[in-house]
Amino acid sequence: MLKFLSKVRIEFNALDTRTAACMEFLAQCNARKAKESNPACQLTVKRRTDDHPPQITVTFVNGVEEVFDATTTSAQNLRTMILEKGQLLETEQMFRDAGEKWPVLIPEDEIHLRAPGTKIGLEFDVSRKGEFPQCCDMYHFRFSMGFYKCLE
Template sequence: MEFLAQCNARKAKESNPACQVLVKRRTDDQPPQIRVTFVNGVEEVFDATATPAQTIRNMILEKGKFLETEQMFREAGEKWPVIIPEEELHKSFPGTKPRKAEDKKQ
């Protein structure tokens, strides 16, 4: 019920207006499940008694970000999944170092 409440919250509906929620109440002795079908057709089933609503929500959001990234690469004409060559994985990354307060010009 907590997960359903989160899905029906105004903020959640505004952030993903295409999301559809279908409630099927069970009348058997099976534990409650939350079944999620993503835009790519992949379906995941969560045990609603053993998994907190917030954890399920976070897993769905992570999967959504992954699917958005996949879509972005595909729309750019890139192959998916992206294969990073082994030698690229071992290259050092120069990065940026934050300057200390004393080093900053005043």
């Protein structure tokens, strides 16, 4: 998780009952595996004495900073969001390294084209008859969207 981040700042009041997400996220950041993934990531903890809600600020390796309210976001959800955004950053970098423009824009008409080499299946509704067609037996069918599709 830390491999996508350059800075993590965790702010909370130790006497506040809403600090569970901060404490859990801090434990995840201090884990050996997380630290080994990015030793250069700066982890800062600020203990507050006011009523400010707990918050977690992360700075991604590309410089984008995001602030999360730790009272409404669990540590697991925060970790998932960081990993998803990190995968997007990796994909973006992969395209840029290959000399491609980012973001990749796919024309609307190409999105709906059938991929080459795919089989066009025979669809039928078994609720009408309850029987499979003569072309093959029931083991050659896959159920999809209320219909069985012939896989031959």
